[in-house]
Amino acid sequence: MLANKLRIALPDIIIKENWPLSPLCTLGVGGEAEIFVVPYSIEDMRIVFSLALDENYPVYVLGGGSNVIFPDGLLHGIVISTSNLKSIEWRTPFTVDIDAGVKLSVLLSEVRDNDLGGIEFAAGIPGTIGGAVIGNAGAGGHGVCELVDSVTTIEPNAEIITRNNNMIDYGYRRCSLSDEKRIIVSARMTFRASQHKDREIFENFMMLRSRQPHGHKNAGCTFKNPEGNSAGKLLDECGCKNLSVGDAIVSDKHANFILNRGHASSSDVIALIGECAQRVYDSTGIRLEPEIKIYGSSLSV
Numbered sequence: 603m604l605a606n607k608l609r610i611a612l613p614d615i616i617i618k619e620n621w622p623l624s625p626l627c628t629l630g631v632g633g634e635a636e637i638f639v640v641p642y643s644i645e646d647m648r649i650v651f652s653l654a655l656d657e658n659y660p661v662y663v664l665g666g667g668s669n670v671i672f673p674d675g676l677l678h679g680i681v682i683s684t685s686n687l688k689s690i691e692w693r694t695p696f697t698v699d700i701d702a703g704v705k706l707s708v709l710l711s712e713v714r715d716n717d718l719g720g721i722e723f724a725a726g727i728p729g730t731i732g733g734a735v736i737g738n739a740g741a742g743g744h745g746v747c748e749l750v751d752s753v754t755t756i757e758p759n760a761e762i763i764t765r766n767n768n769m770i771d772y773g774y775r776r777c778s779l780s781d782e783k784r785i786i787v788s789a790r791m792t793f794r795a796s797q798h799k800d801r802e803i804f805e806n807f808m809m810l811r812s813r814q815p816h817g818h819k820n821a822g823c824t825f826k827n828p829e830g831n832s833a834g835k836l837l838d839e840c841g842c843k844n845l846s847v848g849d850a851i852v853s854d855k856h857a858n859f860i861l862n863r864g865h866a867s868s869s870d871v872i873a874l875i876g877e878c879a880q881r882v883y884d885s886t887g888i889r890l891e892p893e894i895k896i897y898g899s900s901l902s903v
């Protein structure tokens with residue numbers, strides 16, 4: 603059994619069985635992971651991944667849990683958390699090697715403390731470096747990929763390799779590394795010297811965030827913006843605000859946000875996502891693509 607093999611191979615790491623995932627996800631939904639591990643180093647993570655491959659276990663990677671929905675009930679497989687991969691090493695005054703589990707907010711503080719800039723657009727985005735790179739997180743037309751020099755991953759064959767950024771294809775909330783289920787373990791990023799306008803840009807982005815729905819658990823924007831359009835606007839025009847399934851409700855402030863007002867389940871949220879996508883499709887013919895990564899369910903609209 604995988605859990606026992608892991609305990610023998612890596613006696614010091616945290617290994618849990620039937621571990622609740624909802625407290626680890628910002629939407630607060632989801633069931634339990636059959637196995638949940640929190641490796642302390644990149645090499646430990648590689649060993650965990652390799653043993654899981656040997657045992658044919660589905661592998662899920664969890665960063666900050668701010669863009670993911672796990673299914674209700676028991677999730678067969680192993681969830682590997684990056685939360686203990688936290689090293690930050692400055693290689694030059696401008697270039698940093700940063701582990702996947704470091705929070706984006708911590709990186710922003712480091713950048714500002716070092717009188718650097720260029721990442722202000724990411725102000726207020728929750729989650730980790732790994733999650734930000736794999737989803738090319740960003741705002742205002744910018745994505746974190748603009749600052750990445752190289753990315754180190756655990757490959758599907760459990761080797762660790764580093765790729766230059768020009769070997770990686772990025773798009774709007776997309777990165778080619780996710781296509782083959784690679785695990786990002788660290789990234790090298792370069793920033794520019796700080797400029798006067800940086801503080802203002804940072805504060806503008808923080809102000810935009812303060813206007814987003816808060817007070818209830820959520821996972822940010824539910825859908826990606828279709829080309830040349832706004833998902834929030836389409837959802838609003840199709841009457842999605844305040845739609846609800848169980849305790850999952852579409853925010854009345856921003857129709858692209860689904861809130862958990864108490865005890866929503868994954869199925870509630872997924873049903874609501876499906877209903878919203880269907881309404882938009884029925885009245886506009888546009889198929890909205892979820893921005894949130896949904897495991898264990900396929901939406902068909």
Ligand SMILES: Cc1cc2nc3c(=O)[nH]c(=O)nc-3n(C[C@H](O)[C@H](O)[C@H](O)COP(=O)(O)OP(=O)(O)OC[C@H]3O[C@@H](n4cnc5c(N)ncnc54)[C@H](O)[C@@H]3O)c2cc1C
Binds near residue numbers: 664667727739785
């Ligand atoms: C209030 C709020 C506001 C938000 N605003 C924005 C915004 O403005 N712009 C934006 O882009 N996003 C936004 N988001 C979404 C989210 O914060 C980002 O997508 C974030 O980058 C996700 O990182 P994470 O570590 O939380 O990833 P998780 O939610 O843990 O995981 C998301 C996906 O990435 C994968 N993943 C995570 N880490 C790794 C890794 N190391 N290697 C491989 N795969 C990995 C997971 O397997 C999963 O498929 C917002 C979310 C919230 C809650």
